[in-house]
Amino acid sequence: xxxxxxxxxxxxxxxxxxKRLAEALNIAFYDKELLNMIAEETxxxxxxxxxxxxxxxxNFNFSFGRSFYTYQQSPTEQVQIAQGxxxxxxxxxxxxxxxxxxxxxxxxxxxxxxxxxxxxxxDLRVKRCFAKDPNDKxxxxxxxxxxxxxxxxxxxxxxxxxxxxxLDISQYNLCIDTAKVDIKTAVSMIVSAINNx
Amino acid sequence: xxxxxxxxxxxxxxxxxxKRLAEALNIAFYDKELLNMIAEETxxxxxxxxxxxxxxxxNFNFSFGRSFYTYQQSPTEQVQIAQGxxxxxxxxxxxxxxxxxxxxxxxxxxxxxxxxxxxxxxDLRVKRCFAKDPNDKxxxxxxxxxxxxxxxxxxxxxxxxxxxxxLDISQYNLCIDTAKVDIKTAVSMIVSAINNx
Numbered sequence: 001x002x003x004x005x006x007x008x009x010x011x012x013x014x015x016x017x018x019k020r021l022a023e024a025l026n027i028a029f030y031d032k033e034l035l036n037m038i039a040e041e042t043x044x045x046x047x048x049x050x051x052x053x054x055x056x057x058x059n060f061n062f063s064f065g066r067s068f069y070t071y072q073q074s075p076t077e078q079v080q081i082a083q084g085x086x087x088x089x090x091x092x093x094x095x096x097x098x099x100x101x102x103x104x105x106x107x108x109x110x111x112x113x114x115x116x117x118x119x120x121x122x123d124l125r126v127k128r129c130f131a132k133d134p135n136d137k138x139x140x141x142x143x144x145x146x147x148x149x150x151x152x153x154x155x156x157x158x159x160x161x162x163x164x165x166x167l168d169i170s171q172y173n174l175c176i177d178t179a180k181v182d183i184k185t186a187v188s189m190i191v192s193a194i195n196n197x
Numbered sequence: 198x199x200x201x202x203x204x205x206x207x208x209x210x211x212x213x214x215x216k217r218l219a220e221a222l223n224i225a226f227y228d229k230e231l232l233n234m235i236a237e238e239t240x241x242x243x244x245x246x247x248x249x250x251x252x253x254x255x256n257f258n259f260s261f262g263r264s265f266y267t268y269q270q271s272p273t274e275q276v277q278i279a280q281g282x283x284x285x286x287x288x289x290x291x292x293x294x295x296x297x298x299x300x301x302x303x304x305x306x307x308x309x310x311x312x313x314x315x316x317x318x319x320d321l322r323v324k325r326c327f328a329k330d331p332n333d334k335x336x337x338x339x340x341x342x343x344x345x346x347x348x349x350x351x352x353x354x355x356x357x358x359x360x361x362x363x364l365d366i367s368q369y370n371l372c373i374d375t376a377k378v379d380i381k382t383a384v385s386m387i388v389s390a391i392n393n394x
Contacts, residue, residue: 113377116366116372118366118367120367120370167365167366167367168364168365168366169313169315169364169365169366169369169372170315170317170364172366172372172374173317173373173374173376173377173378174372174373174374174377174378175313175366175369175371175372176370176371176390177369177370177371179370180310180370180371180390180394181370181371181390181393181394182393184393185389185390185393188389189386189389189390192382192385192386193373193377193378193382193386196378196379196381196382197377197378
């Protein structure tokens with residue numbers, strides 16, 4: 001069973017690396033696919049779940065019911081718990097590439113291969129984001145703001161649920177900068193690392 | 198011209214990766230070799246320079262000469278300056294793999310390929326250290342202490358001279374955990390990254 005987790009900076013091409021890697025290894029790929037599975041498990045609307053996706057919501061809504069000791073889970077917590085369960089079920093069932101969502105931490109007992117994909121070139125990241133959505137009429141400056149905002153959210157989310165730093169090398173087994181290593185090469189490097197592991 | 202800098206955790210096999218990489222690419226390799234070059238430039242004894250090697254000496258010895266404004270460099274500063282000059286001269290002259298010593302930072306204007314080699318498995322690191330020096334009669338516990346001490350020194354040294362964190366992914370273009378990727382595979386991954394760069 002091969003479980004590969006990929007954390008990634010926004011606009012680094014991490015999703016593409018993950019998708020191509022799953023194809024190359026002929027194993028399952030989970031990214032936004034997880035959201036529908038969480039929606040099904042929690043009976044919440046996928047759009048609602050999407051709002052919490054890799055965003056750390058610090059203010060849990062503690063609601064007290066019949067007695068002082070009856071504690072009801074907030075929607076955020078329900079989503080997190082469902083997500084954790086689903087990620088564990090996937091890893092028990094099949095080989096897979098799982099994108100973000102603290103899967104590296106959730107699955108730490110099964111010793112997954114943990115990858116971080118990033119890019120040291122902000123211009124390339126901006127171009128990749130515009131290429132993904134040609135209808136996006138943001139200015140370049142606003143795109144940079146958006147990229148930094150999403151990275152900050154992912155870092156906070158990771159740090160909240162794992163107590164570790166998102167950009168700390170020790171959290172991963174392989175980190176690749178797509179500004180220096182093109183995506184095709186990155187995928188074949190990872191395949192060779194996985195196959196020799 | 199190919200300039201590759203490698204930072205590495207002690208006992209991770211980083212030196213071996215660097216040496217084999219230089220051989221595979223048929224380019225120069227600089228590690229302890231730098232110390233003799235510094236000794237030659239500063240006219241200091243190599244053993245004396247070895248003491249400062251990748252160790253941050255915070256207490257500069259300010260010595261005042263003829264006037265209040267005459268400032269004489271401390272031996273530590275002289276070693277650092279000579280080391281910086283030598284690393285720059287190497288990068289100007291030839292393709293090379295340079296181990297540690299803040300070369301990634303010293304050469305940042307020439308955009309080197311920056312690698313970090315580490316190991317998430319302390320047992321493997323301990324075994325590698327004992328294999329390197331079979332006469333070492335340290336206990337395993339003391340070897341772990343030694344490994345952690347040297348890593349801490351390297352981190353402090355890096356952080357002092359670069360103002361950046363040693364374990365921060367953004368400092369590098371490729372980070373490989375030799376507990377998950379064997380050294381032979383790591384070298385061929387790096388070769389493919391460099392050749393496609």
